[in-house]
Amino acid sequence: MNPLNLHDSYPCPVCRIGNTTPLPLMDAMACDFCSQIFTVDLEKQQIKMPARQPPLLWNWNGKHWQDAQLEGVELGWGYILAAIALVILPPTLIGLVIWIHPPVAHTPLFWLPYVWAGLGFLAHLGIIVWLVIEFYQFPLRLWFRSLPQQLRQR
Numbered sequence: 001m002n003p004l005n006l007h008d009s010y011p012c013p014v015c016r017i018g019n020t021t022p023l024p025l026m027d028a029m030a031c032d033f034c035s036q037i038f039t040v041d042l043e044k045q046q047i048k049m050p051a052r053q054p055p056l057l058w059n060w061n062g063k064h065w066q067d068a069q070l071e072g073v074e075l076g077w078g079y080i081l082a083a084i085a086l087v088i089l090p091p092t093l094i095g096l097v098i099w100i101h102p103p104v105a106h107t108p109l110f111w112l113p114y115v116w117a118g119l120g121f122l123a124h125l126g127i128i129v130w131l132v133i134e135f136y137q138f139p140l141r142l143w144f145r146s147l148p149q150q151l152r153q154r
């Protein structure tokens, strides 16, 4: 167990690649890789990313950061179920229609419902992935750029 303090460096909870090191004379830390700045609450053993509203929080449990939270927002199962429903439902509905009224093969556009179901699935999945990336402010571009470096370390 190693309580959060302003002398050590910690793995960055945003990019998970860099280290956050304390900024001199401030209750704050900055990542040496993605340059995110965090404010530190030693009493709550918590850091906050003020760059976005509402701020994202991480709790230090002595070994690693616990899942990001939006300040004042609980991300519960309701959201996860809603996300799954959004991805699964539309293609399922289209699939059901195809199943009830199968398109006659070799007629013009008989493939369209199948492609439509696939596109519906991909589009909704894309929305969820984009929301998650947006929510965590995950620096996707930096992460891809650091891939060779990460692979070499393994």
Ligand SMILES: [Zn+2]
Residues within 6 Å of the ligand: 012, 013, 014, 015, 016, 017, 018, 019, 031, 032, 033, 034, 035, 036
């Ligand atoms: Zn970082």
